[in-house]
Amino acid sequence: MLHHSILETLPRELQKEALERIQVMRFPAGKILFRAGEHCQGLPLMLSGAVKVQMTGVSGNSIVLYRMGADDICTLSIGCLMTGCGYRAEAFVEEESEAAMVPRGLFDRLMDQSAAFRLGIMESYGRRLDDLMLLVEEVAFRxxxxxxxxxxxxxxxxxxxxxxxxxxxxxxxxxxxxxxxxxxxxxxxxxxxxxxxxxxxx
Amino acid sequence: MLHHSILETLPRELQKEALERIQVMRFPAGKILFRAGEHCQGLPLMLSGAVKVQMTGVSGNSIVLYRMGADDICTLSIGCLMTGCGYRAEAFVEEESEAAMVPRGLFDRLMDQSAAFRLGIMESYGRRLDDLMLLVEEVAFRxxxxxxxxxxxxxxxxxxxxxxxxxxxxxxxxxxxxxxxxxxxxxxxxxxxxxxxxxxxx
DNA sequence: CCACCAGTGTGACTTTATCACTGAACTGCT
DNA sequence: AGCAGTTCAGTGATAAAGTCACACTGGTGG
The missing domain is CATH 1.10.10.10 (Winged helix-like DNA-binding domain superfamily/Winged helix DNA-binding domain)
Structure with missing residues (x-):
């Protein structure tokens, strides 16, 4: 079932268009959603499951940066999508997950047409930034x-x-x-x- | 002089409107731009100078998260602006700085009207996220x-x-x-x- | 039943963090 | 100049965390 709160906020017509262009993908537990260096094809909106995002340093050590669950947005992908840079981290599917993949074109259109969509994206970014700031403090001092x-x-x-x-x-x-x-x-x-x-x- | 590349990208008319509603502020070295817990009044676009953003953990220890210089955007403020939450970090002016303060209403309007503005904001967010990810790795392993x-x-x-x-x-x-x-x-x-x-x- | 291997335990040592305190350098005052 | 107050820097002692090396152990699959 395709249900994600950021899509609920869209006006009827836009929502219809979105549903047509979105592709729901299913990822089995254990799969790598993306690796460091890869380029992304669309913005994943998490519908269900659990994915951990971790990065591996030059030293070879890894650390989990954050997790994504139902109703989350893969913030990292936005950056890759907008700037064309590759991912710096990798995402590992912990529990079988479903994600609605929003292609680049649709993403641009939604950002253009819906203030609520923009707000959702920005909130997601803000939360992620917050998470990382807390993580820095945690790692540095606790x-x-x-x-x-x-x-x-x-x-x-x-x-x-x-x-x-x-x-x-x-x-x-x-x-x-x-x-x-x-x-x-x-x-x-x-x-x-x-x-x-x-x-x-x- | 008010010069910021994200404003350059705006179409003539929108740019004119922006210039009217933007207030340029000057901050002397040593000033605190914002403290943890404070709410923000607008999005600062850095025109000149240098500001360091640092946070203090529960332990009382602090760490510098990143710096802002000319042509940067205060990404943290976007989150505060959109979600209404207070800042988690504090910003300390290192060299006398000037910033163009974009009020909430204008920010919303620019996001709505200009794809280039949106791109600039998103890129800024992406870069910040990247910075923090690198910092986590640095602090954790190096x-x-x-x-x-x-x-x-x-x-x-x-x-x-x-x-x-x-x-x-x-x-x-x-x-x-x-x-x-x-x-x-x-x-x-x-x-x-x-x-x-x-x-x-x- | 045994070989293999991922997972775990642990000693020895280095690096980093914390606490407590000393002394040195600057500031402003008289 | 002399002194008091303050900030900055140095250092010993100890605890926490990271690194390296290697031994052991519980499953798995021939």
Whole structure:
């Protein structure tokens, strides 16, 4: 089902046109939506699922920048679309996802014709910028043990993830995650097993 | 003199209207352009000068996120303008600056009427997002001594800055900067004095 | 049943962050 | 000039985080 709030805001006629020109795509879990350096073909409006956007530095280390879920807009694609530059990050499909692909021409037309569409795009940009600013602060100044605990608290147990993946989430090294987790296990706050973490929220 | 490339792109009539509604403001060095939490009144188009945008985390530590110079657009303000949220960062005027303030109404009108204006705004957003992504990677993975050296190389000696300010530039602690600089001095790569660093580019 | 391998644990060491304090350099005052 | 107050810089001690090297372990698939 094609449902995205930014499309709801369009006047009847424009909406009809949009629906005709939009192509809904389905991405299985595990797929790479785009890689660093690739050029983008259209603006994806997320309809369902979950996608993580991460980048890999010159050092070879990676960090998750943010996630996209239902009703999100792939802000990164806008920049690529407008400037013709390639992506700097890569997007990895975590759960099977659907996205409505808005081709360049339609995007221009919607930006031209609908103030509400523009507002939606700008809000999305603003939010992403905010997210990244918070991430910078987090990475620069916050303690890793705190960040790890918060990350764990924010999901529901059991969490299926490897220490390596968790390290990428937090932008640190695998060994650091292993040690901090082990410490938490000693404090009886989690139960560790291969590829799985059970958080004991007592 | 009011000259900003995004205004050049406007068709004659719209440009005339813009020039009428825009107010040029002058900010002396040392002034705070905006603080965290404040709401913004219009979109500043930088005409001249230099402004650094930095944020202070919950920990009390600060980090410089990016700088704005002539012909830049204050991307952060767009988000505040559109969503009505306050700024998350603060902007500090480093060199006396002039900015053309585009009021909300005019901004909406320009977005509505000019594709070129929209493109300019989007490009600016895209660049900022890119900058922040690079910063995240830098802060998360790169070594401080390398980053410090690069920072020093990128300006011309002598550099007038305190260790504390330099720490904020790099998002680290003052002591770390002091020690690394001292180390560089021992290697005869710099000459230190109070509030000043002479880089010996041999 | 065993080889293989991704995932995990850990010691040793380096780099960075934090805390606490000292001293040095500038400023403005008398 | 002499002094007090303030900002800036240096440094030891210690903790946190990152890096490197390598051992172990639980699954998977011959």
């Amino acid at each position: 303690r890793m043990d705190e960040r790890l605990e918060e990350w764990l608290e924010a999901r529901r147990s059991p969490i299926h993830i490897t220490h390596q993946e968790l390290a990428v989430e937090l932008g640190t090294a695998r060994e650091v995650v292993s040690r901090l987790l082990k410490e938490l296990e000693r404090k009886d706050r989690v139960q560790l097993s291969r590829g799985r973490i059970d958080v004991k929220g007592l | 070594r401080m001594d390398e980053r410090l050296e690069e920072w020093l190389e990128a300006r011309r000696s002598p550099i007038h800055i305190t260790h504390q300010e330099l720490a904020v530039e790099l998002g680290t602690a003052r002591e770390v900067v002091s020690r690394l600089l001292k180390e560089l001095e021992r290697k005869d790569r710099v000459q230190l004095s109070r509030g000043r660093i002479d880089v010996k580019g041999l």
